[in-house]
Structure formats: C-alpha cells, structure tokens
Amino acid sequence: MFPLTEGNKHVAQLLFSTGTCPRCIFRFCGVDFHAPYKLSYEELFNELQKFLKTEKGELILEVPNPPPKKIRLHELEDGIDGTDNQSQNGEGRVSIIEGGSIAFKSSSPNVCNVCLGILQEFCEKEFIKKVCQKVEASGFEFTNLVFSVSFPPQLSVRESVFTRMAVMKALNKINEEDFRKQFPCPPNSPKAVCSVLEMECAHGAVFVAGRYNKYSRNLPQTPWIIDGERKLESSVEELISDHLLTVFKAESFNFSSSGREDVDVRTLGNGRPFAIELVNPHRVHFTSQEIKELQQKINSSSNKIQVRDLQLVTREAIGHMKEGEEEKTKTYSALIWTNKAIRKEDIEFLNDMKDLKIDQKTPLRVLHRRPLAVRNRIIHSMETCYVDEHHFRLQLKTQAGTYIKEFVHGDFGRTKPNIGSLMNVTADILELDVESVDVDWPPALDD
Numbered sequence: 526m527f528p529l530t531e532g533n534k535h536v537a538q539l540l541f542s543t544g545t546c547p548r549c550i551f552r553f554c555g556v557d558f559h560a561p562y563k564l565s566y567e568e569l570f571n572e573l574q575k576f577l578k579t580e581k582g583e584l585i586l587e588v589p590n591p592p593p594k595k596i597r598l599h600e601l602e603d604g605i606d607g608t609d610n611q612s613q614n615g616e617g618r619v620s621i622i623e624g625g626s627i628a629f630k631s632s633s634p635n636v637c638n639v640c641l642g643i644l645q646e647f648c649e650k651e652f653i654k655k656v657c658q659k660v661e662a663s664g665f666e667f668t669n670l671v672f673s674v675s676f677p678p679q680l681s682v683r684e685s686v687f688t689r690m691a692v693m694k695a696l697n698k699i700n701e702e703d704f705r706k707q708f709p710c711p712p713n714s715p716k717a718v719c720s721v722l723e724m725e726c727a728h729g730a731v732f733v734a735g736r737y738n739k740y741s742r743n744l745p746q747t748p749w750i751i752d753g754e755r756k757l758e759s760s761v762e763e764l765i766s767d768h769l770l771t772v773f774k775a776e777s778f779n780f781s782s783s784g785r786e787d788v789d790v791r792t793l794g795n796g797r798p799f800a801i802e803l804v805n806p807h808r809v810h811f812t813s814q815e816i817k818e819l820q821q822k823i824n825s826s827s828n829k830i831q832v833r834d835l836q837l838v839t840r841e842a843i844g845h846m847k848e849g850e851e852e853k854t855k856t857y858s859a860l861i862w863t864n865k866a867i868r869k870e871d872i873e874f875l876n877d878m879k880d881l882k883i884d885q886k887t888p889l890r891v892l893h894r895r896p897l898a899v900r901n902r903i904i905h906s907m908e909t910c911y912v913d914e915h916h917f918r919l920q921l922k923t924q925a926g927t928y929i930k931e932f933v934h935g936d937f938g939r940t941k942p943n944i945g946s947l948m949n950v951t952a953d954i955l956e957l958d959v960e961s962v963d964v965d966w967p968p969a970l971d972d
Contacts, residue, residue: 527572527576528554528556528558528560528561529550529551529554529556529573529576533554534576534577536550536554537550537573537576537577538577539711540553540711541577543713543714544635544636544637544638544713545638545639545711546566546637546640547566547569547572547573548562548569548640548644548648549637549639549644553639562648565650566645566646566648635714636714636717636718638711638712638714638715639711641677641715641719642715642718642719643674643676643719645718646718652721655724656724659724663807664774664807665728665807666728666807666809666810667728667809728805728806728807728809730802730803730805730806731802731806731837732801732802732837732838732840732842732843733769733773733800733801733835733837734799734800734834734835734836734837734843734846734966734967735798735799735820735832735834735835735967736795736796736797736798736799736832736833736834736967737765737782737792737797737799737832737833738793738830738831739786739790739791739797739829739830740791740793740828740829740830740831741791741829741830742788742790742791742956743788744760744761744829744830745757745760745761746761746785746786746788747760747761747762747780747785748760748762748763757788761830762780764823764826764827765780765799765801765832766780768819768822768823768826769801769803769819772808772819773808773809774806774807775805775806775807777804777805778801778802778803779802779804780799780800780801780802781799781800781846782800783798783799783847783853783962783964784797784925784926784962787930787957790958790959791957791958792962793958793959793960794959794962795961795962796832796833797959798846798962798964798966800838800843800846811837816835816836819835820832820835823835833970834970835970836967842966845966846964846966852924852925853924853964854905854923854963855922855923855924855925855959855962855963856921856922856923856959856961856963857920857921857923857929857958857959857960858919858920858921858957858958858960859919859920859921859929859933859954859957859958860918860955860956860957861916861918861933861953861955862916862952862953862954863915863917863950863951864950864951864952865950865951866915867914867915867948867950868911869911871948872911872917872948873909875907875909875919875944875947876907878904879905880904880905880906881903881907881942882901882902883901883902883903883932883940883941883942884899884901884940885899885900885901885902885927885928885931885932885936885939885940886900886936886940888928888930888931888936888939889937889939900926902923902924902926902928903923903927904921904923904924904932905922905923906922907920907921919933919944920960928940929954930954930957931943933945933953934952934953934954935952
C-alpha cells in the first residue's frame with residue numbers, strides 16, 4: 526500500500542519536481558513506518574510517478590534529469606557496531622570511510638537534493654550485499670550488528686540543523702534578495718552523487734582482568750624507556766599482554782593496575798589486581814577452560830611473573846579496581862639497614878605504634894612525573910624482626926599510596942616522621958616486597 530495520501534500530494538509534487546528522492550519525500554511527509562522505505566528504489570520511483578499523475582495520465586511537473594557523476598563522501602567515519610550478548614565481548618563495528626573504490630551508479634533520473642543520493646543507492650540490496658560480504662570476510666566474532674553512518678556536513682546545511690540563536694543571527698545579517706539567491710527552497714538538485722569508497726570492520730574492546738605476582742627485582746611493571754632508549758628487555762605488562770594479543774587476535778592493548786611497584790620491588794602474596802583492554806579483537810568467545818589454559822601458558826612462559834584469577838570482565842567492572850584506591854590498605858615487608866649498631870630492644874617500640882600519621886612531600890625520585898604536593902598518609906601497624914646489629918626486617922600495613930622507601934630513609938626530610946627520625950639513626954631500605962594489596966577484585970576463581 527502506497528504510504529502517501531491526497532493531503533500529501535502538493536508537498537510531494539513540489540519535492541519531486543525539484544529532485545527529491547522518494548524516501549526523502551516520505552520523510553518530509555511524515556511517513557513513520559518502515560515498510561515503504563524497504564522497497565526497491567525503482568519500485569518506489571514508479572509508484573511515486575503513478576501517484577503524482579493527473580486523471581489524464583500526465584505528470585503535473587516534469588523532473589530534471591542532470592547526468593550524475595561521482596564524488597567522495599566526506600569522512601564517513603562511524604560504522605557497524607556489533608554487540609555480543611555476553612557483556613565481556615564488547616562491541617563490533619563496520620566503518621564506511623573515504624579511501625577505497627566501492628562506487629555505485631545512480632539508477633534514478635536525478636541525484637536527490639536532500640540526501641545527496643545516500644538514500645537512493647545505499648538502501649538497495651546490492652549495496653547491502655557488499656556490506657555483508659565485507660563483514661563476513663573480516664573474521665570478527667560477534668552476535669549482533671548495528672549500522673550507523675557519519676554523513677557529509679553538507680547534509681546538515683541542507684536540512685538546517687542549527688540552533689535557533691545561530692539562525693536568527695544569520696538572518697539578521699542577510700537581506701531577502703541575497704537569501705533567496707543563496708538558499709533556494711527546496712535546495713537545488715546537486716550535479717554530483719555521493720559514493721562509498723571503502724568499508725572497514727572493527728570490534729569493540731574486550732577486557733581481561735586478573736592478579737599478578739612479580740618475583741624479579743629487575744623487572745618494571747611497564748616498559749622502561751628513557752629518551753627513546755629501552756632500559757630493560759621486558760616488563761610485567763608485556764609478559765602478560767603478548768599472549769593475550771595473540772589469542773584474542775587484537776590490534777593493541779591498554780594496561781592498568783591497582784597501583785604499581787618499583788622495578789626492584791617484588792609483589793608476593795595474592796598478587797596485584799590488573800586489567801587489560803584489548804583493542805579491536807577478532808576473537809571474543811572463550812570457554813572458562815580456554816581462559817584457564819591461557820593463564821597456564823602465561824605462567825609457563827616466564828619465571829619472573831605468575832598470574833591468577835584470569836577472567837573476562839566488563840568495562841564497568843574495571844571501575845571496582847580503582848574505587849576507593851587510597852582508602853585501601855597494602856602490606857609490605859622491608860629489609861632495613863641502620864648506620865648505628867642496634868639491639869632487639871631498640872626496635873620493639875615500633876611494634877606498639879598504631880595509625881601513625883605521616884606527611885610525605887612528593888619524593889625526589891618521582892618529582893619529574895608527579896606534581897609537587899604534601900600527602901598525608903597513615904601507617905596502620907608495624908612489626909619488627911631483629912636480624913643483626915645493623916639490620917632488621919619491618920612489616921608494615923599502610924594506607925595505599927604511601928611511599929615506603931621514603932618512610933624508611935626520610936628522603937632528606939621530605940617525609941616526616943620516618944624510621945630514621947623515630948630511631949634517631951640513619952636508616953635505608955635494602956629490599957622491599959609487596960605482601961598484599963587489599964582490593965577485593967577481580968573475584969577469586971577456583972584453581
């Protein structure tokens with residue numbers, strides 16, 4: 526059933542005579558159900574011609590017929606988004622962008638003066654087949670697709686998508702004669718038709734989380750590069766992510782964690798929570814057994830790190846890793862040296878100190894990458910173990926974000942109080958281990 530009525534006829538005649546395509550005529554006439562738009566362009570064009578004929582069988586207004594030629598769509602950037610039913614699988618996307626050679630000739634007598642031909646050829650089955658073939662050949666795993674297009678800015682001008690204030694200001698600066706000359710209504714039919722030049726497929730990010738242990742005192746968390754020169758051959762980030770990139774067939778990744786340890790600090794206990802964003806993955810469907818095997822592969826590839834509780838998570842879930850990070854506690858174990866000879870009795874008073882408040886000015890060693898500030902931190906508890914006259918071990922439970930090394934040696938008085946000032950000695954830290962990071966995320970998994 527043809528969607529237009531006699532009440533639409535005058536508007537349809539005016540639009541049709543100035544080069545507006547049937548689908549745009551339906552839009553302007555308020556046709557808000559899908560069925561007519563799905564018909565082929567040839568069928569729509571013929572039905573519209575019949576509708577506009579008089580009783581004598583003649584068209585009231587003739588339609589101009591300029592020869593079409595091809596131009597490029599301006600930066601067709603957005604695309605098809607596929608969202609898997611499982612939240613961890615993210616979204617897929619097919620983008621139609623400038624730079625290729627897929628083009629289609631117009632089957633209509635003219636190029637639409639409203640949509641520039643976009644609703645003429647790009648709604649036809651042949652074009653849809655090409656999109657489907659591109660998606661199928663991309664090799665992405667997905668369940669659902671959403672198609673979206675970023676249109677050329679000329680369409681915004683032709684459909685007057687401006688704020689009321691902007692339009693009023695423009696109208697006040699132009700006289701009626703110039704306005705009619707520059708902005709005919711309806712707009713003239715263009716002499717060039719849009720064409721799609723390339724289609725690209727992409728998939729939304731997938732997120733993997735877990736906990737890692739670091740057993741080396743010569744391994745940074747992230748690549749250590751200074752002035753373009755790599756200082757160490759690998760990092761925690763790379764030892765984990767390299768395997769994920771291969772299995773998920775992703776283009777790149779973004780690594781984040783609940784805090785970080787220095788290159789010479791080990792992370793023991795239940796490990797440090799981390800999350801990895803895998804960008805544009807081609808494979809997203811994994812069983813729990815496959816993820817467990819991936820974890821085993823990572824752990825068998827290096828004796829410097831181990832991962833546990835590896836799992837797929839959602840983007841929203843990663844927020845739990847960062848929530849209240851400074852309110853969380855962390856436990857450390859440090860081997861401390863003193864310049865003066867000490868006895869066991871000299872360190873026992875530290876065991877009785879609870880919730881010690883300290884002020885830490887940004888340490889000199891990180892001042893190049895952190896703003897200068899004084900941070901208030903809490904040392905919740907300390908437990909000592911005497912080693913010899915110049916060494917003892919200290920276990921600390923602290924507020925997250927505390928600089929432990931500076932709490933020991935004082936950083937030239939930038940951390941107050943510190944172990945050296947409390948004991949009235951010169952103290953330094955020889956070894957430091959992270960024993961626990963008290964962030965209850967991601968959920969622990971059965972071995």
